[in-house]
Amino acid sequence: MNGEDKDYGSMSLHELFRGEAESQAQLLTDGLLAIENGAADAAAIEPLMRAAHSLKGAARIVNLEPVERLAHVMEDCFVAAQKGRLTLGKARVDRLLSAVDMIVRIASLDEAQAQSWMDSRKLELANLLTALYEAADPQARIGEAAAPAAPALALPAAVQAAAPLTAPPAAPAAPAPAPAPAEEPPAADAVLKVSSRSFDRLLSLASEARIGAHAWQPFAQSLQRHKQRHAEMFKAFEQLRQTLLEGPADELLRERLTLLQQRLEPLRDELAARIAECEALERRQLSVNQLMLDEVLSLRMRPFRDGVRGLPRMVRDLAHSLGKQARLEIVGEDTMVDRDVLARIESPLTQMLRNALDHGIETPALRRAAGKPEQATIRVEARHSGGMLVIRVGDDGAGVDLDKVRDRIVQRGMASAAMASAMSTAELLDFLLLPAFSLRDSASTVSGRGVGLDLVQAEVRAMNGSLQLTTETGRGFSLALTLPLSQSIVRALVAEIAGEAYALPINKIDRVLRLPMSAIRSLEDRQFFAMDGADGEQVSLIPAAPLLALGDARTGGDGLAVVVIGNGQRRHGLVVDAIIGEKSLAVQRLDQMFGKLRDISAAALLEDGSPVLILDVADLLVSIDRMAGEGALRGVRAQTGAGAARRKRVLVVDDSLTVREMERKLLQARGFEVDTAVDGMDGWNAVRASDYELVITDVDMPRMDGIELTTLIKADARLHALPVMIVSYKDRPEDRARGVQAGADYYLTKGSFHDETLLEAVFDLIGDSGQ
Missing domain, CATH: 1.20.120.160 (HPT domain)
Structure with missing residues (x-):
């Protein structure tokens, strides 16, 4: 296939x-x-x-x-x-x-x-x-x-x-x-071979046909509205006819009213018939197009056996080379799997089987001593569960030595002995998924380099799946892979971000909630909320719009729409404009000419034909980590009422408390929203974390001076258009030249300006406060 x-x-x-x-x-x-x-x-x-x-x-x-x-x-x-x-x-x-x-x-x-x-x-x-x-x-x-x-x-x-x-x-x-x-x-049951390109084109056409079928719905609704107006017109005509007939009217008028009524009656019946036909056609089109989409998708489905044919031989040969006896038992060979998924799971399955043979399966002598058959059994089972593909790989070997895992954690300095001894089985098994973590003291041709389960987890995550490990000492070890049934259809939550629709795969979402503004807490320029009550886990809030470089994130007074993604220390609440709903989307692969777009995995079409980009949650988590490291994460600011004008924000950077407060009060009195920073470094962190219309900075400051701050702002791809005003006691021509060369938009000396001079300079750069 x-x-x-x-x-x-x-x-x-x-x-x-x-x-x-x-x-x-x-x-x-x-x-x-x-x-x-x-x-x-x-x-x-x-x-x-x-x-x-x-x-x-x-x-x-x-x-x-x-x-x-x-x-x-x-x-x-x-x-x-x-x-x-x-x-x-x-x-x-x-x-x-x-x-x-x-x-x-x-x-x-x-x-x-x-x-x-x-x-x-x-x-x-x-x-x-x-x-x-x-x-x-x-x-x-x-x-x-x-x-x-x-x-x-x-x-x-x-x-x-x-x-x-x-x-x-x-x-x-x-x-x-x-x-x-x-x-x-x-x-x-003749089988035809279909190229990937042909299938993708068929899927695209089937999706467009389904959109065309949905287009009948607004047309049918418009006909219903027309029918309602038609009925109102008939009612008005009937009232007019009754009024005319009740009064004195000649015979000609009566005949014409009767004739008009006879001509209008068939129109009413015909309109009702046409509306019924339109609705029936819509139902047929939707049904046929859904069947066509299902049939096209079935072209991608292949039995699980097609992807595991070579595994029994591999298990047999590797077991013999290790001096062991093992057989592979495959259950669920007829389970249908998307061919892309089938191709991508071959490498993870091979790695898991190699791990089982090298780490878990004992030699025949040890198995005899333990009362087990000399030949070990490794079982691979595939089945559908809850709309997902579940593949479980288990063996009847010795299982994982948890004490050895604890010792290795302590040896590598990943945790103290006390912490390691308090870890649960699930927590200990998670260490096996870390890069370069191995229980082998030396590497062999089979294992010992610490790249086995790490690669398995990376591939499973790339397919929007999850991996679960379980062990029982002396009885065996198993891994369960939960994957989407198909890479062609994704169940996704569609949300609005900066006025555009974006989709997040459902299996990558922890939960969706409505968060009141009063629940937001701030710490070191980061915003958090307690996910399960006041004593619950503190989850950071990340506005989706600036994360995707779509501008500022603002919200009304009724709260935030939050989509929680990630897990553990990397769990974040993604703030979106609105939740549109859950949809089944036919995935449209992006053209290879675009390469890998940051934070985007694919595209799709909504029922009304509008495009939607499917977000890559793994990429989003990396982007959040990167922006947090750079201090570039921005918080959510409330907007006071729909359509309310936002006050312009100004950042004042000066190491002098007196000058800083004087400038702040002066600007606030004119309606500006003012933040302050005590030196260039503090100012640089502030300007990356929030949005400002203007930065006013001194030159001589500790840690980072104003010239360095201006240079950094003008060199930043996002901030380079931000106006910067330098206010300094230095008024020599060479000092002004340094400021202009750094990119300052205005240079004002402290010794020569009074209140109106500063305000006029601000108005020249950004206008009034916008209040």
Whole structure:
């Protein structure tokens, strides 16, 4: 179902063979693993014989003689096993799997590369063929088809004698099957390959069609309003007719009134009929378009098995390399999953299984001592729950040694011994998700670098999912991934920010609430509120508009609409203008030419056709941390009534209390809102945290002088247009030149100005107070 559209008629034979080799190799791998786990009956072997036979015929068509030989002798092994002359134990299964790997490797190369690769590995091929010929019992070998007489490899004489490549005359070769990319499904369930680009276009068109269907609703409503006015007109006409008929009227007037009434009556009935038709059409359009959208989305859905085919083999081989025994049990293979999700979970699942094998599963001796079977079981289960995809990976190993986790936390200085001993199991397990945190003392090829579960968590978060860890000492360890069923449809909360609609994924929202202005508390230029009563968790308030660089955040007197995102120390209340509602949105990927937009993950269309950007909550949390570190977070300021004019704000920066207070009182008397700062550093923090129309600053101040402050303001991308007035005792030309060079908009000396001089300068720069 995935991949680009393909026209098999335009593909070369080698490309066709590659597709068939991959399909048959997966069938052979699954069958051999099943046999190794005890399914050695004739019914389990029969599909393997057919797969090997098909590979042999296809390899002959494309003239890959080594692949033909391998498939031929594999078929003989399966025949011998089916006849009871050969037992497929672990060692023989290893050789057969090695042959499958070699066939896949050769098929993955183009014709020239394949020949070169085979020439460089003649001895390896010969040894593998020798081992397989010996296993197949050449004296009783049965083969339906024979290979060409000309050998492609210099095999040992004993092998060539025991396994002649020409068929005896009495057993003519059967016709070779025509190569096919995969087994043909029934015609009723024929499968077409659809490219990602084609699907995205279909999804876009289906979304637009749904919007077109919703457009009927306002039209139908307008007809209803027209019907109401029509009824009022009929009522007025009837009243007029009754009035005229009650008085003296000639016969001509009566006839004309009757005729007019007869003509109007069908219009009333026709309008009602047309409205009913319009409403019925709207319902049909909505139903059909929703079905079309559902069908388009179903094109993306694939069974869970398609994404985990290679995992049983990986578990088997890695367990053997670690001296352990393990089998993978997969539950819910028919669970339908979005193909994008399926592709992205392969790496996390692989990492979790590697961790289970290396960290959790014990050696056979330890398992025997613990009263467990020597072969461990790892279980991967996929299911739908609450509109989400839940994948649980668990093992019956030793579990996580929590005492070792505590020791490692203390060793790395992450917590004191007392704190570590007081941590709960869930808190301790969270440390396993941290970067570079490992319980291994040294790194190996499998683990020990501390990047395993960290990468799993990063990928899960990137898919708007969550990860939960549980353990039971001596009984096992499990991880549960909760992911959206589809990356194409997202359930989101739509909110208005700075007059525009934005969406936040529902599964990334902690809660939504209405917060009164009286509940806001301030500390060190940050605003907070208690989430669960006065004694509840203190959550910081972050206005969404300035966070997204959309301007100031203001609110009326009736409170704030707050969307709580994040968790733990990174939980924040995002202040929005208004909550529009919860919607199911068809995700529209942004064009790659835009790259990754900060704080934005994708786009969508609302029911009325207006665009909405879907916010990337993980990005928002990073942006909040960055702005907090820079001191650039701004608070929410109340607006006194709808449409009320806001007073202009001025920041006065001066280390002299007398000068600072004189300027503040002078400006406040003229209606300005005035804040003060005691030096340049204090002023720089203030100007980044709030919005001002003007900064008035002295020059000589501790920590940061006025020239440095002016330079920083004018160099800042957000603040560079903010007017700055320097008021200083220094009135030399070179002092004025320094101020102008730094970007000051006005330079006034303290020794020469009086009240009106300062106010006139302020009015020149920003006008009156706006009161």
